[in-house]
Amino acid sequence: MAVITAKKEISSKSFSRWFLGHLLANPLNLVLIFVGTSVSILIRMLIPVFLGQALDQAIIDQQNLRTNNEQLVILRDFVFLIFFLGILRFIVGIVTSIANEWLSWTSQKRIREEFFNSIQNKPLKFHDSVRTGELMALATNDLSQVGGLISPGFSMMADVFISITIAAFLVLTLLNAPQLLIMSIPFFIVYLWTIFSYNKKMAPISHTFMRKWSAIATAVQDNITGAEVVRAFAEESYERKKFMEYVLDFRDTWYKRQILQARYFPTLILFATTGTAVLVGSVLILRGELTIGTLIGFTGILFTLIGPTYIISFAVMLYNGGLAGARRIYTMEMKEIGEDVSENNSSSIGNIQGKIVFKNVSFQYPASKGPILDNISFSVAPGQMIAIVGPTGSGKSSLTKLLLRLYDYSGEILIDDVNIQKFPLESLRKSIGLIEQDIYLFPRSIRKNIAFGARDADEAKIIQAAKLAQAHEFITEFPKGYDSYVGEGGSQLSGGQRQRVALARTFLTDPRILILDDSTSSVDSKTEEEIVKAINAVSQGRTTFIITHRLSQIRRADCVIVIKGNKIVAKGHHSKLISQSADYRRIFGKYAVLPPLENRETVENGGGT
Ligand SMILES: Nc1ncnc2c1ncn2[C@@H]1O[C@H](COP(=O)(O)OP(=O)(O)OP(=O)(O)O)[C@@H](O)[C@H]1O
Numbered sequence: 001m002a003v004i005t006a007k008k009e010i011s012s013k014s015f016s017r018w019f020l021g022h023l024l025a026n027p028l029n030l031v032l033i034f035v036g037t038s039v040s041i042l043i044r045m046l047i048p049v050f051l052g053q054a055l056d057q058a059i060i061d062q063q064n065l066r067t068n069n070e071q072l073v074i075l076r077d078f079v080f081l082i083f084f085l086g087i088l089r090f091i092v093g094i095v096t097s098i099a100n101e102w103l104s105w106t107s108q109k110r111i112r113e114e115f116f117n118s119i120q121n122k123p124l125k126f127h128d129s130v131r132t133g134e135l136m137a138l139a140t141n142d143l144s145q146v147g148g149l150i151s152p153g154f155s156m157m158a159d160v161f162i163s164i165t166i167a168a169f170l171v172l173t174l175l176n177a178p179q180l181l182i183m184s185i186p187f188f189i190v191y192l193w194t195i196f197s198y199n200k201k202m203a204p205i206s207h208t209f210m211r212k213w214s215a216i217a218t219a220v221q222d223n224i225t226g227a228e229v230v231r232a233f234a235e236e237s238y239e240r241k242k243f244m245e246y247v248l249d250f251r252d253t254w255y256k257r258q259i260l261q262a263r264y265f266p267t268l269i270l271f272a273t274t275g276t277a278v279l280v281g282s283v284l285i286l287r288g289e290l291t292i293g294t295l296i297g298f299t300g301i302l303f304t305l306i307g308p309t310y311i312i313s314f315a316v317m318l319y320n321g322g323l324a325g326a327r328r329i330y331t332m333e334m335k336e337i338g339e340d341v342s343e344n345n346s347s348s349i350g351n352i353q354g355k356i357v358f359k360n361v362s363f364q365y366p367a368s369k370g371p372i373l374d375n376i377s378f379s380v381a382p383g384q385m386i387a388i389v390g391p392t393g394s395g396k397s398s399l400t401k402l403l404l405r406l407y408d409y410s411g412e413i414l415i416d417d418v419n420i421q422k423f424p425l426e427s428l429r430k431s432i433g434l435i436e437q438d439i440y441l442f443p444r445s446i447r448k449n450i451a452f453g454a455r456d457a458d459e460a461k462i463i464q465a466a467k468l469a470q471a472h473e474f475i476t477e478f479p480k481g482y483d484s485y486v487g488e489g490g491s492q493l494s495g496g497q498r499q500r501v502a503l504a505r506t507f508l509t510d511p512r513i514l515i516l517d518d519s520t521s522s523v524d525s526k527t528e529e530e531i532v533k534a535i536n537a538v539s540q541g542r543t544t545f546i547i548t549h550r551l552s553q554i555r556r557a558d559c560v561i562v563i564k565g566n567k568i569v570a571k572g573h574h575s576k577l578i579s580q581s582a583d584y585r586r587i588f589g590k591y592a593v594l595p596p597l598e599n600r601e602t603v604e605n606g607g608g609t
């Protein structure tokens, strides 16, 4: 499994820039959240301060022997003030919450969109090395963790730090009690240290947490994709056991995270600060250096810190989870970027003729040990049909993938004498129709699959394409016809049906160059006939590469290329090769079993050379 080791692959600086870029994309929103949170905290702290001042006032009034009526008026004003502050805080709270959620959702949306686009633009070698389950976990779980970090994670964390700043400000100004502030400083150093060290311990656990979640997603993906194989081999119980191992592994990390969270308790420090403040404050009151109201205000402020402190451990968890998720997403986005590196993006492929030249092309997959193709050269005139034959694993499919620039290679590939590196990728790929060996259909209707590359094609065109691809007949036999659902990857269709739907799909996009990686050789003679008809119709007037075991197709080809041991060992027309190439005769002999061949004798006699 591709495990993302974030720290090794990306620099913290570039990650921070990326992440801040997403956050700061809504600066007004951030300001609103900051101001809203600060106002909420200020009101929360003003209430005990005013309470203390009211108490002091009451004491002074008693000493000054004010009338009950006068005292009641002061009390009424105080109640009104508290009431007004309460309402104000309620409104500010709602606005801040909305701003928070808005920021979270817009950031998530933007990152999700960016992630999706980045995955769409990755070269195939990226998909060769990465697990689908992992990508799915990133796009869902990791991303929602990022959302949690932004809201409520950030505001919860910010709450503590803004609270401390405002508290210090109020103690110095409204309460005018610098002694109490100085007394609290050591406690707050320990308080902050606790939070930071907890945060430091939480970071690696959060990363492991996300990784283990991905492992579960990947295991689920394996089982769903391989459902048929698992059942066919009756391996359900083994697969279940393996899956449970991932789940339990995840649970262990979850426990670790919860235990760590439970162990950190900065609230204790807050209680210790309050206790000490009461003690020191009482002495100062007795000495006449502090009023009772000030002490009440101060302890009240400390009490308002209890709430945010209680949730700080949760906030730190959210913060780290989100950061780990963001880092994993960014790391994935940074892998294998920049597929479209056309030397000159402006030159459009336009109306091409379809001449193709391979010049000393060599290629190997990132994962393979040696070359898959070694110094391949050949040329094809516009409209010709080239059959590629060779033993299994000789690189036939790989060769055609290079034409679409699905992988990097050395040497040159030219279309109409222009290096394909100069064409914009999209335009290059749109002019080549690829029917892969393993045909993939989207789990949608047949109609949508046929119209995949030409979404605006009308019904008549879709039916015409299906007819040419010999697909119309079997499609209309389905109860839902063109609306029939094809299943995951096209699993509800037979191989031959899938192939014909793919032919229709390619036909509709009308590419100048066609690549047909045809693996269905063992079909009944009626289907064989239909497929050949379909292929002939689709390849009409296009430069066509056909990788096939079908003798009738090979014979029709203008040129046959024989690949063996990474090299072209023979090329030319079938009639020439059959007499001149021992390699060709060997391969040909193998395929000649079905259907019977007129040259069988020659092949068998010459096969051993
Ligand atoms: N995505 C990949 N990553 C790494 N190696 C690959 C990849 N695809 C194919 N290979 C390897 O490259 C070699 C050539 O594969 P390719 O699919 O081109 O063969 P082929 O000639 O089309 O075979 P077949 O007739 O069985 O379809 C094989 O040895 C295969 O193992």
Ligand SMILES: [Mg+2]
Binding pocket: 396, 397, 398, 437, 517
């Ligand atoms: Mg192949």
